Amino acid sequence: MVMRWAVIWDYREALWSGLRLTVEITLLTIGGALLLGTLIGCLRQLPSYFLGRAVLAYVEVIRNIPSVVKVFFLYFVAGFDALPAAVIGLSLHQSGYISDVLDAGFRSIPREQSEAAWACGHSRLQIFVHVLLPQVWAIVLPALASQLIEIVKNSAAAMLLGIKELTFQTQNIDVETFRGFEAATTVTLIYLALALSIAGIMTMLERRMLWR
């Protein structure tokens, strides 16, 4: 079959706007998921049986339902607009996984540190902000990188609500020109570049944390 890569050049503006939307959804979701995931991860560390069970139940529910189902639920049942539904749905989805990653980080810190801070009269909030979280962030950075790449991947689900991001543009190019293969290959490469740049940024952060 003859390939016609020139089609991609004709659609460069559509792809560029798709890329911008994908990056926008990804960044918003990263912010939301990190905030929510950190909060839930911290709640799980408090010495309360009920909070522990509640967080476990939350994570279980989040994990056992596909991300698209959450996004559709928010869009059709809760009545959000397309973009908020996608961002909130994906943030909820990833927050469960991020809280798990943080939990592993918290467990690797000796309990004596928070006990010592407690004995010195710090509040729980101070202990989290000044003692535990700075160390936990440094420890979980590599695991967090794969979670952030997961967010880029899941952002493709936004197209199912009609948001014109990268995957949507692929389908659009196929509908208009029947050049789906060229479009899909190009967009796959763009996604790879996004994943690689996130991995690169995280490695840089990791190095800076180690050198400090």
Add this chain to the structure above:
Amino acid sequence: MAVRGSAFGPVEPTACDRWLWRAVVGGMLLAGVVLLRHERWDVVIASGPFLLKSLGVSWLLTLAAIGIGLPVGILLALLRTGGPTPVKQIAVGVIEVVRATPQLMVIFWVFFAVPALSGQKVPAWTAAIISLSLIAASYLAEVMRAGILSVPSIQIESGLATGMTRAQIMSSIVLPQALRNMVPALIATVIMLFKITSLIYVVGITDFFRAVILINNREFEPIALYTTLAVGYFVCCWLLSLCVRQLDPKYVLAH
């Protein structure tokens, strides 16, 4: 769950705490039932056979993807751990590219690539099974690689010392142990794939997700239908994750 560790010391629940927690969960489920009792559940019941059939389609896709993906994944893992350098790099490339690309994009790519490369139209089912198998193979290859590396290298050296060939060592020493070690991770991958099948509706296959969308397009009862959708996926995946816990209570689920 007996004693739970926390950042501030161990938490030991009393029997009263446990019953209180059960009461809270029961109360929340009851509240859900009370809140949703006036929804039009007759729509869901009327389409019951159709929904069950489409749930079966989702499972069929999952099992087909595992059935094809497992052997391919084992092959990729073997190439990645012990193949000659160029072959190894190709295996690494396939595994990492598929794992770094959105699953939706993999599905689209296969859907467009198979006709483009073979020159003839393929049915949606073929494209769906190929793309899901590709995803399954690359994730299972990593699971498998962890399984292979979990076998101590001294066993391989002992095998070599007794005069076994590499193929014999793989088939009768390494793989049996690796497969046994990876059973929990394998089930976790099945859960992950089952969730990914919710994306396959983009190529027009009526799986559980598309069935609910189709019924909703006709009846417009989003609350009843999407609640059924979420509960259906949750129950299937949750039962599987219970299996993993039964098999290996220490295994950390990350599907």
